[in-house]
Amino acid sequence: LIKEYEGEGEEHIPTLGIPDEEFSAVKKLITREEVRVISLAKLQLRHDMTLWDIGAGSGSISVEADHLLPNGRVFAVERNPQCLHFLRENLCKFNTRHVALVEGEAPDCLETLPDPDRVFIGGSGGNLWEILETVDGRLPAEGRVVVNAVTLDTLTAAIEFFENAGYELEVTTVNIARTHPLTDYKLFEAHNPVFVLSADKL
Amino acid sequence: LIKEYEGEGEEHIPTLGIPDEEFSAVKKLITREEVRVISLAKLQLRHDMTLWDIGAGSGSISVEADHLLPNGRVFAVERNPQCLHFLRENLCKFNTRHVALVEGEAPDCLETLPDPDRVFIGGSGGNLWEILETVDGRLPAEGRVVVNAVTLDTLTAAIEFFENAGYELEVTTVNIARTHPLTDYKLFEAHNPVFVLSADKL
Amino acid sequence: LIKEYEGEGEEHIPTLGIPDEEFSAVKKLITREEVRVISLAKLQLRHDMTLWDIGAGSGSISVEADHLLPNGRVFAVERNPQCLHFLRENLCKFNTRHVALVEGEAPDCLETLPDPDRVFIGGSGGNLWEILETVDGRLPAEGRVVVNAVTLDTLTAAIEFFENAGYELEVTTVNIARTHPLTDYKLFEAHNPVFVLSADKL
Amino acid sequence: LIKEYEGEGEEHIPTLGIPDEEFSAVKKLITREEVRVISLAKLQLRHDMTLWDIGAGSGSISVEADHLLPNGRVFAVERNPQCLHFLRENLCKFNTRHVALVEGEAPDCLETLPDPDRVFIGGSGGNLWEILETVDGRLPAEGRVVVNAVTLDTLTAAIEFFENAGYELEVTTVNIARTHPLTDYKLFEAHNPVFVLSADKL
Numbered sequence: 048l049i050k051e052y053e054g055e056g057e058e059h060i061p062t063l064g065i066p067d068e069e070f071s072a073v074k075k076l077i078t079r080e081e082v083r084v085i086s087l088a089k090l091q092l093r094h095d096m097t098l099w100d101i102g103a104g105s106g107s108i109s110v111e112a113d114h115l116l117p118n119g120r121v122f123a124v125e126r127n128p129q130c131l132h133f134l135r136e137n138l139c140k141f142n143t144r145h146v147a148l149v150e151g152e153a154p155d156c157l158e159t160l161p162d163p164d165r166v167f168i169g170g171s172g173g174n175l176w177e178i179l180e181t182v183d184g185r186l187p188a189e190g191r192v193v194v195n196a197v198t199l200d201t202l203t204a205a206i207e208f209f210e211n212a213g214y215e216l217e218v219t220t221v222n223i224a225r226t227h228p229l230t231d232y233k234l235f236e237a238h239n240p241v242f243v244l245s246a247d248k249l
Numbered sequence: 250l251i252k253e254y255e256g257e258g259e260e261h262i263p264t265l266g267i268p269d270e271e272f273s274a275v276k277k278l279i280t281r282e283e284v285r286v287i288s289l290a291k292l293q294l295r296h297d298m299t300l301w302d303i304g305a306g307s308g309s310i311s312v313e314a315d316h317l318l319p320n321g322r323v324f325a326v327e328r329n330p331q332c333l334h335f336l337r338e339n340l341c342k343f344n345t346r347h348v349a350l351v352e353g354e355a356p357d358c359l360e361t362l363p364d365p366d367r368v369f370i371g372g373s374g375g376n377l378w379e380i381l382e383t384v385d386g387r388l389p390a391e392g393r394v395v396v397n398a399v400t401l402d403t404l405t406a407a408i409e410f411f412e413n414a415g416y417e418l419e420v421t422t423v424n425i426a427r428t429h430p431l432t433d434y435k436l437f438e439a440h441n442p443v444f445v446l447s448a449d450k451l
Numbered sequence: 452l453i454k455e456y457e458g459e460g461e462e463h464i465p466t467l468g469i470p471d472e473e474f475s476a477v478k479k480l481i482t483r484e485e486v487r488v489i490s491l492a493k494l495q496l497r498h499d500m501t502l503w504d505i506g507a508g509s510g511s512i513s514v515e516a517d518h519l520l521p522n523g524r525v526f527a528v529e530r531n532p533q534c535l536h537f538l539r540e541n542l543c544k545f546n547t548r549h550v551a552l553v554e555g556e557a558p559d560c561l562e563t564l565p566d567p568d569r570v571f572i573g574g575s576g577g578n579l580w581e582i583l584e585t586v587d588g589r590l591p592a593e594g595r596v597v598v599n600a601v602t603l604d605t606l607t608a609a610i611e612f613f614e615n616a617g618y619e620l621e622v623t624t625v626n627i628a629r630t631h632p633l634t635d636y637k638l639f640e641a642h643n644p645v646f647v648l649s650a651d652k653l
Numbered sequence: 654l655i656k657e658y659e660g661e662g663e664e665h666i667p668t669l670g671i672p673d674e675e676f677s678a679v680k681k682l683i684t685r686e687e688v689r690v691i692s693l694a695k696l697q698l699r700h701d702m703t704l705w706d707i708g709a710g711s712g713s714i715s716v717e718a719d720h721l722l723p724n725g726r727v728f729a730v731e732r733n734p735q736c737l738h739f740l741r742e743n744l745c746k747f748n749t750r751h752v753a754l755v756e757g758e759a760p761d762c763l764e765t766l767p768d769p770d771r772v773f774i775g776g777s778g779g780n781l782w783e784i785l786e787t788v789d790g791r792l793p794a795e796g797r798v799v800v801n802a803v804t805l806d807t808l809t810a811a812i813e814f815f816e817n818a819g820y821e822l823e824v825t826t827v828n829i830a831r832t833h834p835l836t837d838y839k840l841f842e843a844h845n846p847v848f849v850l851s852a853d854k855l
Contacts, residue, residue, distance in 0.1 A: 059295070060295070061290075061292075061293040061294055061295055062294050062295065062296055062317040062318070062319075063265065063286075063289055063290050063294065063317050064289065064290025064291060064292070064293055064294075066293075080290055081287050081290070081421065081423070083290075084265075084286040084287060084289070084290040085283050085286060085287065087265055087266065087286070088263075088265050088266025088282055088283070088285075088286040089266060090263075090266070091263040091266055091268075092263055092264050092265065092266075093261070093262070093263055093264065094264055115264040115265050116264070117264075197638055197639060198630075198636060198637050198638050198639070199630055199637035199639070199812065199824060200636075200637055203809050203812055203813070206805065206809055207809070215430040215431065216428075216430055216435075217427060217428055217429070217430040218427070218428045218435070218437070218805055219283065219425060219426070219427045219428075220425070220426045220427075220437065220826070220828075220846060221283070221423075221424075221425060222422075222423075222424035222425075222626045222628070222641070222826075222828050223421060223422065223423060223424075224421070224422045224626070224641075224643065224644045225419060225420070225421045225422075226418075226419055226420045226421075226602075226603055227419070228417040228418055228419040228447075228449070229417065232602060232604075233418075233420070233602050233603035233604055234601055234602050234643065235420070235422060235601060235602070235603070235643055235644050236643055237626070237628075237641035237642060237643045237644055238641060239628065239638065239639055239640055239641045240628045240639050240641055240826060245430075247430070399840055399841060400832075400838060400839050400840050400841070401610060401622055401832055401839035401841070402838070402839055405607050405610055405611070408603065408607055409607070420603055422624070422626075422644060424624075424626050424828045424830070424843070426828070426843075426845065426846045428804075428805055434804060434806075435804050435805035435806055436803055436804050436845065437803060437804070437805070437845055437846050438845055439828070439830075439843035439844060439845045439846055440843060441830065441840065441841055441842055441843045442624060442830045442841050442843055463699070464699070465694075465696075465697040465698055465699055466698050466699065466700055466721040466722070466723075467669065467690075467693055467694050467698065467721050468693065468694025468695060468696070468697055468698075470697075484694055485691050485694070485825065485827070487694075488669075488690040488691060488693070488694040489687050489690060489691065491669055491670065491690070492667075492669050492670025492686055492687070492689075492690040493670060494667075494670070495667040495670055495672075496667055496668050496669065496670075497665070497666070497667055497668065498668055519668040519669050520668070521668075619834040619835070620832075620834055620839075621831060621832055621833070621834040622831070622832045622839070622841070623687065623829060623830070623831045623832075624828075624829065624830045624831075624841065625687070625827075625828075625829060626826075626827075626828035626829075627825060627826065627827060627828075628825070628826045629823060629824070629825045629826075630822075630823055630824045630825075631823070632821040632822055632823040632851075632853070633821070637822075637824070639824070639826065649834075651834070
């Protein structure tokens with residue numbers, strides 16, 4: 048039995064769609080709100096699943112996934128010291144209940160984790176292929192991997208991996224622009240496009 | 250105290266991002282998965298809020314909001330008989346707990362509902378201005394309205410209303426395209442763009 | 452009889468699609484290559500037409516239109532001294548033949564110009580409505596106006612004007628992102644979206 | 654010495670941006686106006702160049718390139734009988750002066766053509782790799798190839814080819830939506846996104 052949302056500070060935190068500026072983060076390195084919720088939707092999380100969040104950055108995916116996995120677990124994997132600093136701050140601020148922080152470099156640090164049902168890869172630090180191989184070895188059938196690609200290289204490498212490994216692949220391109228509510232001059236400002244890959248293991 | 254996810258069928262329902270094809274719907278009239286979760290994020294729902302879903306259509310917003318409002322309420326307002334048929338089917342299929350169906354034409358049928366904290370307008374059947382006036386009269390300060398505009402007319406009318414009424418307005422343009430996982434020929438297919446307006450009452 | 456392309460320097464200038472970096476310009480204020488050619492296409496220029504380029508900026512539209520109007524005329528209207536500096540430089544560099552520079556503030560400075568067949572409005576310096584009224588008074592039936600809107604305010608004001616004035620209006624949204632050929636790290640970088648309005652006088 | 658635009662019917666043809674509906678074509682198989690002019694811009698045509706238009710379809714690229722190559726040549730290569738029918742009709746209708754029709758299957762039918770300065774590939778009928786190899790063998794240094802990719806497979810294969818062959822590659826994603834001028838209900842309708850690859854031989 049779970050009673051959610053009892054903390055005081057949490058009263059102002061939405062159950063989905065925490066605004067970007069609420070996260071402590073290296074500016075521009077956060078997965079933007081719109082892409083974040085699309086990625087969460089593509090992960091098709093069910094209440095008791097185990098999620099690996101690889102290249103967790105400032106932790107925005109882990110924090111929001113925590114709400115969506117009331118009986119599950121999230122492992123937030125990150126190696127960059129500056130990101131780790133912000134990640135800790137955010138896990139604390141948003142009072143996550145099911146998120147474990149994993150310091151270290153993927154894929155090595157994945158070895159001791161429990162097998163995932165879902166894997167999110169937001170950043171790969173140059174090890175994408177090795178990470179995907181390790182993920183593939185640990186993911187059960189019907190497991191799903193979601194990758195956010197912002198460069199041509201990540202896009203083509205991830206596609207190649209999933210097609211060779213026999214996954215069922217969907218690619219979604221996301222182009223978002225926003226005006227600012229607080230300026231008079233309402234310019235539409237574009238975010239860089241993100242390719243959200245959703246790959247199902249058969 | 251809430252025990253979530255006890256039904257059998259529900260085991261396969263994600264806590265966010267139900268695939269479009271899982272909903273009974275008039276084809277092409279459903280708010281697509283990606284736009285749906287962005288709209289939910291923009292609504293900034295908190296656990297015990299009251300949401301009016303005006304022009305609920307097949308109910309995809311209400312169904313997903315139900316998960317995000319464990320202690321709240323959703324009023325799904327719809328007048329079209331065919332949509333109502335699908336809406337009922339979906340509320341039943343997804344076993345929503347906090348969604349009440351309101352048959353009738355907005356804004357008239359809104360009169361007897363409790364005041365909203367959040368309002369989503371997915372369709373207005375030609376009454377957009379009247380609906381916004383009624384919503385404005387009932388929404389408390391710090392309340393928020395989210396409108397999905399797919400036509401130029403809805404876009405400009407909604408902007409005009411919110412600017413005249415002194416709301417803080419953000420407009421997000423969403424351009425999405427997807428490949429199909431099950432075809433060999435992986436064409437990127439575009440959805441029509443949606444303008445997601447988020448307006449805060451001051 | 453016209454002999455085109457006789458200069459030496461011009462040998463390396465394409466007949467369409469001059470790269471952004473070839474223009475002297477206030478960085479970020481140039482109409483980007485992709486939006487520029489779409490705007491030129493929407494103008495539906497015929498060989499002997501008269502074009503007003505209002506808010507000509509660094510002149511990229513005028514320079515490219517010059518190639519497309521071998522027997523026509525372009526009036527490049529600009530009031531900003533810094534832009535005028537770059538505009539002069541570009542007209543000289545690209546050796547335009549049919550472009551006249553008009554220093555001054557629109558709509559006042561439009562009075563002495565010959566009537567246009569086509570009008571491009573890239574910037575309006577806060578006088579959009581007055582400019583459109585003047586343009587409407589001078590444009591013959593079957594004339595066409597193309598407006599590039601990057602802000603919500605320009606978009607809604609221009610739509611309102613054209614709908615009230617009985618023009619046939621098309622709005623095209625343009626979302627572009629590009630990788631850089633010369634970097635290893637091929638990030639897709641988005642340009643801000645542009646709304647290209649094409650309005651036909653009946 | 655060239656005197657352009659002497660025909661009667663041509664008086665109504667713009668020098669750039671012929672509307673899609675002016676072309677005889679298999680519906681939906683035409684390169685849409687906006688993508689067409691971006692592709693032409695990326696080709697960086699100079700007045701006396703030789704262009705191969707491979708998979709010319711209904712010929713919209715060849716027809717517009719004809720205007721941009723007053724002293725050059727276009728070879729429109731197509732194998733599909735239905736497309737050839739429309740292609741002939743369009744070359745005739747638009748009175749092209751420098752376009753030669755090449756019936757047959759690429760890459761075989763390219764053998765007898767003069768070397769190109771520019772190559773556009775709008776469709777490859779499953780032979781993309783072989784076509785690119787042949788093109789690479791015939792294209793001089795500083796030549797440029799532009800490919801329109803609408804599927805994941807064409808996108809990744811073309812990227813792989815150009816990166817292996819040492820070309821300088823830019824990828825532009827183009828997302829366009831349009832309202833219809835003649836309907837009351839101004840819905841933004843999206844075109845499928847196109848990846849425009851521009852590859853320079855070093």
